[in-house]
Amino acid sequence: MSDLVFDVKNVTLRFGGVVSLNDVTMEHRRGEILAVIGPNGAGKTSLFNSLTGVYRPQEGTITLSAREGHPISVIGRGAHRIAAAGVARTFQASRMFSALTTFENVKIGAESHRGIGAVGAMLRGPATRRDEKASDDKTMELLEFVGLKDQANVLSASLSYGARRRLEIARGLATSPVALLLDEPAAGTNPAEKLELANLIRRVRDELGVTILLIEHDMKLVMSVAERLYVLNFGSVIATGTPEEIRANPAVIEAYLGSSETQTSEAS
Amino acid sequence: MTPELRARLGRLASFFAIAALVAVMTGPSGSNDSPTLGFTQSFAQPYSYFGLFRGQRWMVFLTLALVVLGLHTLWRRGGSGVRSKAQSFRQTFDAPGRRRTSALSALVVVAVVALLVPHLITNPGIQSGIVEQVLAYVILALGLNVVVGWAGLLDLGYVGFYAIGAYVTAWMTGRLPIAAPFHHPVSSFAAIPVAIVFTMLAGVILGAPTLRLRGDYLAIVTLGFGEIILVFSNNLTNVTGGAQGTNPYIPSFTFRIGGIKYLFGNVGYYFLVAGFVAATIVLFRLLEHSRVGRAWTAIREDEVAAESIGINPLKYKVMAFAIGASVSGFAGAVTASQIGVVYPNTFSLYFSVNVLTLVIFGGMGSILGVIVGSVLVQGIAVYLRFYPPSGYQASDLYMYLGALLIMMMIYRPAGLVPSKRRRREIRQAEAGIGHEGDVLLGEQP
Ligand SMILES: Nc1ncnc2c1ncn2[C@@H]1O[C@H](COP(=O)(O)OP(=O)(O)O)[C@@H](O)[C@H]1O
Ligand SMILES: [Mg+2]
Numbered sequence: 001m002s003d004l005v006f007d008v009k010n011v012t013l014r015f016g017g018v019v020s021l022n023d024v025t026m027e028h029r030r031g032e033i034l035a036v037i038g039p040n041g042a043g044k045t046s047l048f049n050s051l052t053g054v055y056r057p058q059e060g061t062i063t064l065s066a067r068e069g070h071p072i073s074v075i076g077r078g079a080h081r082i083a084a085a086g087v088a089r090t091f092q093a094s095r096m097f098s099a100l101t102t103f104e105n106v107k108i109g110a111e112s113h114r115g116i117g118a119v120g121a122m123l124r125g126p127a128t129r130r131d132e133k134a135s136d137d138k139t140m141e142l143l144e145f146v147g148l149k150d151q152a153n154v155l156s157a158s159l160s161y162g163a164r165r166r167l168e169i170a171r172g173l174a175t176s177p178v179a180l181l182l183d184e185p186a187a188g189t190n191p192a193e194k195l196e197l198a199n200l201i202r203r204v205r206d207e208l209g210v211t212i213l214l215i216e217h218d219m220k221l222v223m224s225v226a227e228r229l230y231v232l233n234f235g236s237v238i239a240t241g242t243p244e245e246i247r248a249n250p251a252v253i254e255a256y257l258g259s260s261e262t263q264t265s266e267a268s
Numbered sequence: 269m270t271p272e273l274r275a276r277l278g279r280l281a282s283f284f285a286i287a288a289l290v291a292v293m294t295g296p297s298g299s300n301d302s303p304t305l306g307f308t309q310s311f312a313q314p315y316s317y318f319g320l321f322r323g324q325r326w327m328v329f330l331t332l333a334l335v336v337l338g339l340h341t342l343w344r345r346g347g348s349g350v351r352s353k354a355q356s357f358r359q360t361f362d363a364p365g366r367r368r369t370s371a372l373s374a375l376v377v378v379a380v381v382a383l384l385v386p387h388l389i390t391n392p393g394i395q396s397g398i399v400e401q402v403l404a405y406v407i408l409a410l411g412l413n414v415v416v417g418w419a420g421l422l423d424l425g426y427v428g429f430y431a432i433g434a435y436v437t438a439w440m441t442g443r444l445p446i447a448a449p450f451h452h453p454v455s456s457f458a459a460i461p462v463a464i465v466f467t468m469l470a471g472v473i474l475g476a477p478t479l480r481l482r483g484d485y486l487a488i489v490t491l492g493f494g495e496i497i498l499v500f501s502n503n504l505t506n507v508t509g510g511a512q513g514t515n516p517y518i519p520s521f522t523f524r525i526g527g528i529k530y531l532f533g534n535v536g537y538y539f540l541v542a543g544f545v546a547a548t549i550v551l552f553r554l555l556e557h558s559r560v561g562r563a564w565t566a567i568r569e570d571e572v573a574a575e576s577i578g579i580n581p582l583k584y585k586v587m588a589f590a591i592g593a594s595v596s597g598f599a600g601a602v603t604a605s606q607i608g609v610v611y612p613n614t615f616s617l618y619f620s621v622n623v624l625t626l627v628i629f630g631g632m633g634s635i636l637g638v639i640v641g642s643v644l645v646q647g648i649a650v651y652l653r654f655y656p657p658s659g660y661q662a663s664d665l666y667m668y669l670g671a672l673l674i675m676m677m678i679y680r681p682a683g684l685v686p687s688k689r690r691r692r693e694i695r696q697a698e699a700g701i702g703h704e705g706d707v708l709l710g711e712q713p
């Protein structure tokens with residue numbers, strides 16, 4: 001059996017009468033770039049929210065093995081615990097701390113996994129100062145990594161769309177994650193930014209060794225970056241395979257790819 | 269009529285309305301025989317305000333309203349020149365080196381004034397008023413600021429912790445119908461740490477189950493908590509002494525050096541509480557700029573995003589609650605020993621609202637703002653108590669506080685001395701940036 005970061009088995013998630021995820025089974029191998037595609041409303045974000053402990057599926061199991069051989073069950077754990085276990089994510093509509101600077105946004109991520117200690121914070125002993133310095137250094141490193149170093153002291157709300165996406169990625173990476181989940185990171189960005197983003201995603205995996213799960217509408221981006229894909233439609237997995245296999249899959253073409261041209265052009 | 273003119277007339281009309289309303293509401297109340305008394309007196313009786321204006325009540329308030337309107341218009345239109353000057357002035361002072369020296373000299377001035385106050389003001393009544401009504405409220409507001417300003421939690425039951433602090437002090441010193449712990453009353457000084465621990469625990473016990481609630485629900489729960497404490501302190505007569513209050517007097521602080529026993533008078537209390545204020549400022553400043561402070565900001569701005577990077581909102585909220593509660597407990601303990609009696613009727617909702625007003629008025633999240641706001645508002649309250657202008661009734665104060673809040677919300681929503689982060693948040697909220705509520709799904713088509 002291969003080494004899985006996420007092992008999703010027969011997960012069903014309902015909201016009243018709406019079935020957002022219907023008996024979804026998915027394997028996410030350590031170190032791979034996996035993509036989830038599907039038309040709007042297919043349940044992609046719901047899947048993300050289930051993987052990160054934000055939603056609580058009624059049926060099935062989700063096992064997270066942040067470290068090999070140390071599986072934990074995601075369902076029933078709070079979002080912050082899954083994050084602390086090593087899963088970082090970005091949001092479809094970017095959610096930065098908009099009244100804070102770029103630097104502060106990332107720094108919060110860098111220090112969030114350290115224990116809280118109001119007393120230590122108030123006394124500001126040597127250990128606290130050392131931690132603070134470490135967080136600062138890590139923050140600067142990550143800002144450089146995503147190409148936001150020049151805008152470190154800019155209010156995050158004044159960043160461009162593309163820069164916000166990269167900021168969210170840096171903030172997620174600051175938590176030293178095992179897996180990074182990206183929810184439509186290219187939405188609202190221009191072609192040049194899309195290219196940069198594809199590069200960044202590859203670098204995150206290759207240089208930092210972070211496993212990546214990607215939701216994306218832009219077919220060109222997905223097909224160029226992802227190594228394997230799952231296709232969702234109406235909450236069910238209708239296909240899985242390499243980009244070539246997916247492109248050739250008639251069910252996918254009918255459900256999704258056939259209409260994707262119009263969708264992407266509408267979206268941009 | 270241009271929209272510009274219409275807007276200005278509209279503003280004028282609302283000022284008239286507010287002026288009339290304030291005049292009536294602060295005027296004498298009506299009675300069964302003449303229910304319109306408040307109204308007629310407001311509009312027909314001569315009145316003087318702080319001895320400054322003479323005329324009829326409505327005229328007084330109209331004058332005030334017009335002055336405010338005039339100032340506001342000036343600020344809006346002709347003010348840009350003044351403002352840019354103020355800005356360049358500020359910039360020269362904001363130059364890093366200059367800024368540090370100016371902050372330092374300001375600090376020295378404040379410290380000197382603080383040292384002089386008890387010697388300049390020798391009236392013992394006013395002295396104790398300054399301790400109970402000003403300094404204690406500065407502490408209370410600093411504590412509530414952690415909860416409201418930093419963690420973003422609306423706490424309407426803040427008075428509950430103050431009450432617990434006061435009653436624990438009465439209990440420890442053996443002034444309650446129930447016996448002191450181990451039948452061994454201690455000095456009121458020794459009671460302080462116990463009061464702090466108790467209120468901190470109370471904060472955790474109340475906070476842990478309820479802080480999962482959001483916004484309005486939390487406000488209602490805390491409101492309920494405050495009321496429960498009030499009812500208990502009134503009705504658990506054989507524990508709290510009931511509405512008559514505690515008995516006998518809670519001793520003032522004393523300490524001995526060698527054979528000399530020193531009894532804290534007003535001045536002693538003044539310096540004790542002022543010292544605590546100073547310590548709180550230093551500690552809270554460090555806290556604000558620590559990762560705890562940043563985590564609070566993150567939670568306040570976007571709880572979902574904060575959780576996604578591993579911040580446990582509940583833990584940080586409980587922490588804020590416990591810190592706020594223990595600060596409130598300290599204030600309760602000190603005032604209890606200074607006044608000597610604990611009366612339940614002190615612990616009404618008004619108290620919590622009063623402290624909240626100070627925080628909002630001064631500037632949520634801003635330590636300096638909260639202090640300036642508290643000193644200003646509570647200082648005026650003490651002044652009015654000892655030098656009431658003719659026609660002023662003590663209960664008018666809340667009326668003015670309310671009006672003050674409304675004005676602040678319209679013209680300076682981030683408070684007197686706004687915190688940098690809060691000001692940004694408000695500006696962004698007005699511009700429609702950032703998140704409201706729980707939009708996990710992102711932009712749905
Ligand atoms: N919190 C929620 N409450 C109600 N319905 C939801 C919720 N989250 C998702 N859904 C529903 O689940 C379905 C899938 O949505 P989503 O996961 O956002 O799709 P996608 O991200 O693929 O566009 C939609 O019908 C959506 O309305
Ligand atoms: Mg989605």
